[in-house]
Amino acid sequence: MKFFFLESLSPARPCCFFLVLFFSFSWSKLQGGIPFKQDTQFSVLQVIHTAHSPPIKQKVFVDNQKMRMELIEAEEPNVIIYRSDLGLFYTLLPQKKLCFVTPYSHAFKNKDPIASNRLHNLTLLGTELLDGVPCDKYEVTGPFGKAYLWVDKEKDVPLRLSSMEGQNVVDWIDYQKGPQPPQLFDPPQGYQVIDLSKNVPRKSPPPSPSP
Numbered sequence: 001m002k003f004f005f006l007e008s009l010s011p012a013r014p015c016c017f018f019l020v021l022f023f024s025f026s027w028s029k030l031q032g033g034i035p036f037k038q039d040t041q042f043s044v045l046q047v048i049h050t051a052h053s054p055p056i057k058q059k060v061f062v063d064n065q066k067m068r069m070e071l072i073e074a075e076e077p078n079v080i081i082y083r084s085d086l087g088l089f090y091t092l093l094p095q096k097k098l099c100f101v102t103p104y105s106h107a108f109k110n111k112d113p114i115a116s117n118r119l120h121n122l123t124l125l126g127t128e129l130l131d132g133v134p135c136d137k138y139e140v141t142g143p144f145g146k147a148y149l150w151v152d153k154e155k156d157v158p159l160r161l162s163s164m165e166g167q168n169v170v171d172w173i174d175y176q177k178g179p180q181p182p183q184l185f186d187p188p189q190g191y192q193v194i195d196l197s198k199n200v201p202r203k204s205p206p207p208s209p210s211p
Contacts, residue, residue: 039062039177040062040063040064041062041063041064041177041178041179041180042061042062042175042176042177042178042180043059043060043061043062043174043175043176043180044059044060044172044173044174044175044176045057045058045059045060045172045173045174046058046059046060046170046171046172046173047170047171047173048169048170049168049169049170049171050167050168051167051168056071057071057072057073058070058071058072059072061180061184061185062180063179063180063182063184063185064085065083065084065085066081066082066083066084066085066180066184066185067081067082067084067185068080068081068082068180068184068185069081069082077094077095078091078092078093078094079091079092079094080092081184081185081186083185084104087103087104087109088101088102088103088104088197089101089102089104090102090186090187092187092188092191097188097190097191097192098191098192098194099187099188099191099192099193099194100194100196101187101193101194101195101196101197102196102197103196103197121139121140121141122138122139122140122149123138123139123140124136124137124138125137125138125139125148127153128150130150130159130160133152133159134152134153134154135150135151135152135153135159136150136151136153137149137150138150138151140161146164147161147162147163147164148160148161148162148164149161155175157172157175157177158172158175159171159172160172
């Protein structure tokens, strides 16, 4: 069994809400993460619990090299779409009908934002009920250190990842396998598109040698 999680990544941030959306499994600054197995097409509701802040809820859609994350139950709904196939991401502000287009940085390209950082050292600890659901409980190691992972025994999908002391928890709810609607991963019609790649400085070519 293989699981994948998203590590801290820091592309250009056109809007401050991206601080909430960008995913990290550093427990000192948990912002979220996505479980990956052999499944490359699925949707899931992700709920992030930390010790000193209210839960963060995100709806996530994945279809191969495309991912959409929607921050829900916020004052302003916000969306970020990762297109690893194109090497860029879209930041959507639905209330203002704005779409920011940002290219992946060089460092970002080297870490696929959809399936980077495998968990390793999965040690099965036994079977445990999680909200009444029989689960296999694992001790795992990842970029965040050691944690516990619960996997639904019947459906074979991840349900929860928790820091070992239980202060930081990510729950995955209503995990649905299958292809996702293509329009989820493109800028919506009627949005003003602002291409931030035009503001990325480019190195000037070296001067030609004098004859």
